Amino acid sequence: MNRPYIVCHMMTSLDGKITGPYMRTKAIKLPAQEYERTNSLYRPQAWLCGRVTTDENFTFYKKPMLDENAPAVPEGDYVAVSDAQMHYVSVDASGKIGWESNTLHYEDRPAAHVIEVLTDKASNAYRDFLRKMKISYIIAGKDQLDCQLAAEKLKALFKIETLMLSGGGFINWSFLQAGLVDELSLILAPLADGENKTSTLFEKSDFLPERAPVEFALKSVEKGQGDSIWLRYTVKNAPCQS
Ligand SMILES: NC(=O)c1ccc[n+]([C@@H]2O[C@H](COP(=O)([O-])OP(=O)(O)OC[C@H]3O[C@@H](n4cnc5c(N)ncnc54)[C@H](OP(=O)(O)O)[C@@H]3O)[C@@H](O)[C@H]2O)c1
Structure with missing residues (x-):
């Protein structure tokens, strides 16, 4: 598969x-x-959650610190960490979440590397913010999430089997x-x-x-x-x- x-x-x-x-x-x-x-x-x-779940439980609706004048980031996906034991996959189609760390600690689970799932509508400034935070991201979909593509990229880029x-x-x-x-x-x-x-x-x-x-x-x-x-x-x- x-x-x-x-x-x-x-x-x-x-x-x-x-x-x-x-x-x-x-x-x-x-x-x-x-x-x-x-x-x-x-x-x-890995475990995956929607944007509301992330904001309500982990990031508390904090706004990201964006540099609207940041130079254009390279096209496509960004893998900041490729060998994490656990991943937290955050669906955030337009790029709203104000992460303060690239690692999430939850209950007794192993520390999880954060992967954002964006669509094409996420701005250059938000992608630049994620790169500065060393948060991985994948692009899956134009306006709405392409769930199939996101799942395929999670396996190909981060070796997520379950x-x-x-x-x-x-x-x-x-x-x-x-x-x-x-x-x-x-x-x-x-x-x-x-x-x-x-x-x-x-x-x-x-x-x-x-x-x-x-x-x-x-x-x-x-x-x-x-x-x-x-x-x-x-x-x-x-x-x-x-
Ligand atoms: N009991 C449990 O086991 C459990 C587990 C997890 C969460 N929860 C609770 O569930 C509540 C939140 O659930 P929810 O259903 O309201 O929200 P959600 O599914 O966490 O998030 C919904 C958001 O995800 C994004 N989204 C969802 N489907 C999408 C798609 N096909 N394409 C693009 N974006 C998509 C949209 O973000 P944008 O608005 O940014 O476009 C949408 O507003 C929280 O209170 C949380 O604590 C409970």
Whole structure:
């Protein structure tokens, strides 16, 4: 395969929410540990998140320090570090994220080298900013993300064999609708909060076409700590094929 094996690995409430007040309860602690434990069982070399997830959890909507007069950077992709043990892949189509380091530390995971996934619309000033920060970037798509090309480049340039697609809902659906999810790995936490404005596991961006629903085939069910359940599915029909 010319791309990594892609596992969509997520934790949800009983009503399929990936964020909201339930995430701030005491009862989420043990399911969250299960989420980390099961993540490591896949022995991934990378995890990938959407721009909102990165801003909410890691970069807190900080603006990048841009030099609008920077000389033109070389065309194409930029590999700052090619031998990292772990990578954090940040989808950031237009180049908004204000990184302060090229390394991300999260939970007990190995320190992760940051790779930004840009599209053609990311400015020269933003690419220059990433180069100065020694943050790798790949270009995949014109205005919207070309998920297939991004996946192929991640394997070719960074030797990523197993990639954990880790939310949020919009990036998850982008990969799923492109037929690029091999497995869904879900930690179901025994909580609900009734919120009606929070994202679910899969959310379609307005710019993506309507697709037929996706069917999954159950692979395994395991009871975990804190009354959580680990559900594993393979994808039966990628929506773009029907
Ligand atoms: N429970 C869990 O396991 C889990 C895991 C991860 C995240 N989360 C939570 O999920 C929430 C965020 O989820 P979300 O669904 O709102 O956002 P998201 O998927 O993290 O990010 C959405 C953004 O990603 C970019 N994007 C997505 N698809 C794209 C495409 N096809 N082409 C180009 N760009 C694309 C767009 O960025 P631009 O706006 O820059 O164009 C879009 O606004 C956070 O609260 C986070 O903490 C939960």
